[in-house]
Structures are given as structure tokens and as C-alpha cells.
Amino acid sequence: MPMTIEKAKVTMPSDREVTVTRSFKAPRALVFRAYTEPKLIRRWLLGPPGWSMPTCEMDVRVGGNYRWRWRNDTDGKEFGFVGTFREVQAPSRLVHTESYDPGTVGDGYPSGGEALVTTTFAEEGGITTMTTVMDFGSKEVRDAAVKTGMTDGMEQSYQLLDGVLQEPGI
């Protein structure tokens, strides 16, 4: 019987962090590869339709850097993320910094700040659960992130919205 995989869950565990959780029907060694090998990354880490990923460089070792860049197929504008790996424990844990590269888009995303991204891969019964925690780390970066709409209390908001928005008449 095919196992149902729940959709991605987004929560706000603290006023500095955003967490994304998702499970995959695959052993974690494979999920880890899909997360770390450029050839594989470029096949899924594409965001909304209409974007491609012309640049994906990964030097997956402690102190190694990565560079991701996406291009809008319509107007050719680009943006990306760059960072450095802080911890590499294949196939269970990956910690890296993440800075926004405004490229030619420069759309007011919080720039200059650096987030710390921790991704863990846990396997059980052939299902791998991936948890990504993005920590903005400082008030400055957090405040910049607030401008994109990620604010304090979003987790509560989300829970509230889950309940309230299901009420008829809203």
C-alpha cells in the first residue's frame, strides 16, 4: 500500500527561526545526496515555475563554500544564496551559513545578514524526515527578515489561522 507523505510543514519555533519539515520515501543516504550533489540539486531546488538554476556549486566539507543562483526564464534576472559549510555529517546532518545574493533582482530581501541553516535527516522504516531550521541569529537580520513578512508570532498566527480560517464566513 502506498504510504502517504504529508506536505511540507512550516513553523516558527522562536522569533529567530523558521523550520521546514518534510518526509521522503527514500533512504536518507539518497536524500542526503540529493541535497548535496549539484547535478541532483539542480533538478529540484528550483522554486516557483519559470526559474532555472544556472549556478550550483557545492564544496561539501567543513569550511567549503557553496553558491546557488536562479534565473528568471522570462526576464533573465538572477538572484541567489551563498554560504559556507560549518558541519558536514553525511548522511544525517548539514550546517551551513546562508547569505542572500541580490544578483540582478535585488528585490529588497534582507541582505547583508547571514542565516545559519541546520538540516537533519532521520530515517525510519524507509522514510526519511528532513528538518531544516533557519536561524537568523541576530536582531538585525531577524528585523530584516521581518520586512519580508516573517515576524514574531507567526507560528501562533499559523495555528490560529489553521483554526479560524476554517470557520465559515471568512
Place this chain on the structure above:
Amino acid sequence: MENSRLDATFLALADPTRRAILARLAGGEASVTELAAPFAMSQPAISKHLKVLERAGLISVGHDAQRRPRRIEGRPLAEANEWLERYRAIWEQNFQRLDALLEELQHTPARRPARKRTKKRKTP
């Protein structure tokens, strides 16, 4: 502009009393006295919360000049939810592509350089 409204929405939602007030108003409009009843809180304290909700555009005051009933305004909530949903949806789109890739990888025998393994044929 849109961001500052979202900020106001999320700030207003960050408080449990205000969330409870909204949940109550989701069931229909209510006066300040009615809203204060379930809380161990003075009417002025409730009014303060109502002001925050009102400033965020999450509630409005009804026409009855005597009762001045508060009612919920769905639009800012819907906008806030939309933002979260957009964010979540982008991840979900990525993950669905990853699902397909993982499926494919599991059914494609790994390419092993050099070493030959005769006879044993992997079946998908």
C-alpha cells in the same frame, strides 16, 4: 506597505487573548461586554486588545451605536495566510520534484565504475 500591514497582523496575532477574541468573533459579532465575559480581565484591558486588533484591521466596529459590536475582518488574515502559504508552497513544489527524483534514483541501478558484476542483474 504590504509588509507593514503583515507586521501589524502578525503582531496582533502574537497574543493569546487577542487570538481568543478573534476565535470568538469568528462565530459572529459581539459587544465589548460579551467579549470580556470569558476572560478574567477588566473591560479597559479588553478594550486595549481590541484597539490593537482594530489598528491591524483584523476587526471593525459594527453600526449599532449602542452596542458597538466588534466583528472580524477576514482580509488581513487571508493576506497573512496567503503569504505563509506562498512560502510553504514554494518549498512543497521543490519537494515534489525531489520526490520524483528520489523515486527515479531508487529505480535506476547505480553506475559502478570498472568493477564488473556478471550474472547478477538488478531488477527494478
